[in-house]
Amino acid sequence: xxxxxxxxxTLDLIGNTPLVLLxxxxxxxxxxxxxxxxxxxxxxxxxxxxxxxxxxDAEAKGQLQxxxxxxEGTAGNTGIGMALVANALGYRTVIVMPETQSREKMDTLRAxxxxxxxxxxxxxxxxxxxxxxxxxxxxxxxxxxxxxxxDNTANRKAHIESTAPEIWQQMGGRIDGFTCAAGTGxxxxxxxxGLKSYDENVxxxxxxxxxxxxxxxxxxxxxxxEGSSVAEGIGQGRITANLEGAPxxxxxxxxxxxxxxxxxxxLSEEGLCLGLSSGINVAxxxxxxxHLGPGSRVATIxxxxxxxxxxxxxxxxxxxxxGLPVFPWLAQ
Ligand code: PMP
Numbered sequence: 001x002x003x004x005x006x007x008x009x010t011l012d013l014i015g016n017t018p019l020v021l022l023x024x025x026x027x028x029x030x031x032x033x034x035x036x037x038x039x040x041x042x043x044x045x046x047x048x049x050x051x052x053x054x055x056x057d058a059e060a061k062g063q064l065q066x067x068x069x070x071x072e073g074t075a076g077n078t079g080i081g082m083a084l085v086a087n088a089l090g091y092r093t094v095i096v097m098p099e100t101q102s103r104e105k106m107d108t109l110r111a112x113x114x115x116x117x118x119x120x121x122x123x124x125x126x127x128x129x130x131x132x133x134x135x136x137x138x139x140x141x142x143x144x145x146x147x148x149x150x151d152n153t154a155n156r157k158a159h160i161e162s163t164a165p166e167i168w169q170q171m172g173g174r175i176d177g178f179t180c181a182a183g184t185g186x187x188x189x190x191x192x193x194g195l196k197s198y199d200e201n202v203x204x205x206x207x208x209x210x211x212x213x214x215x216x217x218x219x220x221x222x223x224x225x226e227g228s229s230v231a232e233g234i235g236q237g238r239i240t241a242n243l244e245g246a247p248x249x250x251x252x253x254x255x256x257x258x259x260x261x262x263x264x265x266x267l268s269e270e271g272l273c274l275g276l277s278s279g280i281n282v283a284x285x286x287x288x289x290x291h292l293g294p295g296s297r298v299a300t301i302x303x304x305x306x307x308x309x310x311x312x313x314x315x316x317x318x319x320x321x322x323g324l325p326v327f328p329w330l331a332q
Pocket of ligand 1: 188
């Protein structure tokens with residue numbers, strides 16, 4: 001007999017993450033707010049799913065040969081997921097990342113055996129941007145594929161085929177709304193499409209951080225960014241292929257302070273240590289719950305672990321330098 005949660009391959013550890021009822025957010029919204037625990041994936045983030053689907057898609061199309069190389073540009077989490085998937089399947093990983101990302105992500109990528117290429121942070125229009133650099137490197141490397149998570153729709157397919165059905169089942173088919181922020185847009189588009197395929201009345205809301213252009217785009221058709229955010233992995237300025245056709249019904253804009261407030265509350269009151277994109281998602285979920293009204297049931301994504309941000313979000317000196325509030329228990 002095999003236990004029901006025993007898995008026959010390490011790759012099967014990706015997905016099937018728990019869903020948890022969040023007490024404080026539910027009380028604040030006056031309804032049920034559920035968090036999908038994506039930090040429970042082997043690479044500790046939601047991006048393990050996209051990495052696995054992108055690699056399996058490239059294999060199925062015959063683009064990735066045994067012993068081949070996967071090149072990707074990433075804020076970090078996709079690289080971590082990709083390195084683990086590549087190790088399990090015998091591929092080499094080259095990761096191009098902006099040097100502004102957390103030190104923990106860089107150390108983790110090196111520890112996992114990925115070859116790390118750091119580039120200065122630059123706008124997308126600049127040829128030195130990490131996405132363009134990764135494409136060029138892939139073209140120059142024999143036997144390499146460019147994972148291209150932003151415009152490769154195998155990314156959102158991961159969420160259509162795994163995250164959305166899991167949420168639907170875990171909520172017993174009773175869900176009124178879903179919200180999360182967008183990096184590539186794979187999660188919001190894929191979960192949105194997947195949930196709408198079960199019930200088109202589920203409200204899909206984009207939660208955008210400041211400094212991103214999607215809030216304005218979905219509100220009034222104008223891709224225009226305002227303000228800025230220190231959140232890593234989210235905040236998009238264009239309609240990626242993954243975002244094309246995303247069924248967004250409404251949108252919220254959340255500040256770093258609001259997101260950090262939930263990161264602090266979820267840690268100190270509920271024992272969950274999360275990154276800032278999770279806090280921003282929870283703030284958006286509270287807004288969506290209030291919008292949908294008492295008795296509604298809302299789900300969001302808890303994207304990655306806070307252990308990845310000890311030198312930033314959980315470091316008083318870093319927070320003070322950014323003009324952000326320090327968690328009371330860290331303030332000396
Ligand atoms: N949160 C974090 C911490 C991430 O790394 C990412 C991925 N860049 C996201 C959220 C957004 O996910 P997606 O790329 O599917 O939009």
